[in-house]
Amino acid sequence: xxxxxNAFGLVLLFVVVCSFTMLSCQTDNTVWEITKSxxxxxxxEGADSVLYYQQAPKSFEGKFERSNYxxxxxxxxxxxxxEDFPEDHLHHRGIFWSWHQVFIxxxxxxxxxxxxxxxxxxxSADANYTDKSCILHTEVNWKSPLWxxxxxxxxxxxxxxxxxxxxxxxxNYRIIDFEIELYALFDSVSIGGSENETGYGGxxxxxxxxxxxxxxxxxxxxxxxxxxxxxxxxxxxxxSLSDQSVQEGVVVVSHPTNPNHPQSWVLRRRxxxxxxxxxxxxxxFIPKDQPLKLKYRVIVYSRSMNSEQIQxxxxx
Numbered sequence: 001x002x003x004x005x006n007a008f009g010l011v012l013l014f015v016v017v018c019s020f021t022m023l024s025c026q027t028d029n030t031v032w033e034i035t036k037s038x039x040x041x042x043x044x045e046g047a048d049s050v051l052y053y054q055q056a057p058k059s060f061e062g063k064f065e066r067s068n069y070x071x072x073x074x075x076x077x078x079x080x081x082x083e084d085f086p087e088d089h090l091h092h093r094g095i096f097w098s099w100h101q102v103f104i105x106x107x108x109x110x111x112x113x114x115x116x117x118x119x120x121x122x123x124s125a126d127a128n129y130t131d132k133s134c135i136l137h138t139e140v141n142w143k144s145p146l147w148x149x150x151x152x153x154x155x156x157x158x159x160x161x162x163x164x165x166x167x168x169x170x171x172n173y174r175i176i177d178f179e180i181e182l183y184a185l186f187d188s189v190s191i192g193g194s195e196n197e198t199g200y201g202g203x204x205x206x207x208x209x210x211x212x213x214x215x216x217x218x219x220x221x222x223x224x225x226x227x228x229x230x231x232x233x234x235x236x237x238x239x240s241l242s243d244q245s246v247q248e249g250v251v252v253v254s255h256p257t258n259p260n261h262p263q264s265w266v267l268r269r270r271x272x273x274x275x276x277x278x279x280x281x282x283x284x285f286i287p288k289d290q291p292l293k294l295k296y297r298v299i300v301y302s303r304s305m306n307s308e309q310i311q312x313x314x315x316x
Contacts, residue, residue, distance in 0.1 A: 023128075030168040032134045034127045041127050043134055043166055049074045050166055051176065053136060054094075055125045060085045068120040068140050069096035070164075073207075073250075076172060076302035079242025081250060083206045088271040091115045092206040097180060097294070099201040101192035101283050102142070104157060109144040113194075113201060119143045119154065136164040158286070159183040173301035175313065178203070180294045184286040191292075192283030197227050199280035200266040203296050206273040207250055213239040215267055218307065228264035228277045234314050235265050236305070237274060248302050252276060253314040255295035259284070 020037035033044040041053045051073045059065040064085065071094025072080040082094040091114050098112045110117030120140050127136040141156035149155045163179040180203075182191075193201030215222040216238070217231025233256070238249035254263045254276050266275035276296065286292045299305075299313055 069093045099191045105188040134166045176298045182292040190283040202278035203276045210240040224267035233262040251299035253297035
């Protein structure tokens with residue numbers, strides 16, 4: 001069953017339109033609350049919403065159908081930091097990872113970034129508590145109408161496993177870790193970014209971009225360019241992201257074990273996503289016996305955070 005919503009409707013409409021389960025637990029003075037439904041999973045810390053996982057397919061007027069992404073991501077003051085179905089790029093969606101190029105041999109299998117001839121089939125999604133965090137596990141099959149079995153049914157060509165670990169807030173910040181593993185189910189599976197000099201593709205986040213937005217890397221302030229920029233292992237984007245009266249920031253850290261580390265950054269000051277570029281415009285192969293592993297840390301904060309603080313929090 002597919003659920004479709006108007007993009008400007010309430011994300012949490014699932015509470016009133018379908019059955020759901022709610023789990024609550026206290027660990028180390030942290031009260032976690034997880035609300036699960038067929039549509040998605042909401043993670044809260046006490047009364048504070050943290051993030052929402054979109055499990056069921058969602059579309060805008062029957063177009064740009066997508067699943068397997070995170071929106072909303074909430075700020076420390078409760079505001080929504082991410083965007084879904086933005087008017088300028090209706091295929092952009094919260095926090096997601098995607099690529100323009102997906103091939104088996106020389107055969108293209110749609111465009112996961114633009115959401116054409118491609119589908120993410122969420123086989124399972126579940127969240128639970130540990131003694132120190134709340135963890136979401138997902139299993140997703142990549143499919144395309146261009147890759148069929150003998151019965152003309154879509155067959156999976158990549159199996160994706162993700163682990164998202166949400167840590168309790170501390171002072172003015174919260175850490176969320178993402179671990180992604182892509183397993184090729186056939187020989188000669190390859191992925192790549194856009195086939196131009198920008199080469200965008202990989203771990204991406206579509207956040208609100210106010211007039212006072214600021215970009216900072218390890219070596220200081222960064223000016224977005226038309227192509228990817230070198231700025232070290234982390235990128236800090238700050239400003240009045242959800243409210244003109246509140247200063248907030250989102251830091252994304254690329255793990256040292258990621259291929260091409262430190263990865264380059266595709267940055268946009270207006271009307272677009274931000275992207276930890278991997279692998280660029282040239283495709284890379286995923287061997288059947290060796291999954292592609294990517295790890296990122298997201299740090300959400302309010303007020304301010306200097307580079308020394310970020311450097312300490314960037315240590316996985």
